[in-house]
Amino acid sequence: MFVRMISGTVKPGTVAEGIAIFKDSIVPAMKEQPGFISTTLLVNESESKFISLSHWETEADMQAGEAGGYHQAQVAKIAKLLTAPPANEHFEVAAQA
Numbered sequence: 001m002f003v004r005m006i007s008g009t010v011k012p013g014t015v016a017e018g019i020a021i022f023k024d025s026i027v028p029a030m031k032e033q034p035g036f037i038s039t040t041l042l043v044n045e046s047e048s049k050f051i052s053l054s055h056w057e058t059e060a061d062m063q064a065g066e067a068g069g070y071h072q073a074q075v076a077k078i079a080k081l082l083t084a085p086p087a088n089e090h091f092e093v094a095a096q097a
Contacts, residue, residue, distance in 0.1 A: 001037065001055055001056065001057065001092075001093040001096075002055070002056045002057075002058065002059045002061075002062045002090065002091065002092055002093065003053055003054065003055055003056070003062075003090070003091045003092075003093060004052075004053070004054045004056070004062050004071075004088065004089070004090055005051060005052070005053055005087075005088075005089045005090075005091060006051070006052040006054075006075070006086045006087065006088050006089075007049070007050065007051045007052075007086060007087045007089075008049070008050060008082055008083070008084065008085070008086030008087060009047070009048050009049050009050075009082070009083045009084065010048050010049075010050065010078070010081040010082055010083065011048065011081055011082075011083055012048050013048075014048070014081040015043055015045045015048060015050070017081060018043075018050065018078055018081050019041065019043065021077050021078055021081075022041050022052070022078075025077055026074050026077060026078075027039060029070070029073075029074060030054060030074075033061070033064075033065055033070060034061055034064065035056045035057040035058055035060075035061025035062070035064075036054070036055075036056060036057075036061070037055040037056060037057060038054075038055045039052065039053065039054045039055065040052070040053045041053075048083075055093075059090075059092070062090060063090075066088075071088075
């Protein structure tokens with residue numbers, strides 16, 4: 001299993017709006033992607049920070065969305081809330097309990 005981690009900071013007071021966009025628009029789009037397993041959104045409202053973790057069956061599935069424009073389209077949905085471009089990292093799950 002592979003994980004894409006996206007982290008960043010949103011403008012103060014926009015965390016709730018970002019959560020709504022994530023739930024109502026980004027998650028449904030994720031569910032349509034081949035190899036998608038699950039996602040988790042972590043927020044620190046007092047610091048306006050977020051981490052999005054999406055789990056994928058294979059590395060190829062995870063990377064296909066970036067090559068095909070899916071990933072960029074999802075980031076664009078929250079772009080107006082961001083203070084800077086979010087960090088995008090990839091990981092392989094080594095252990096899970």
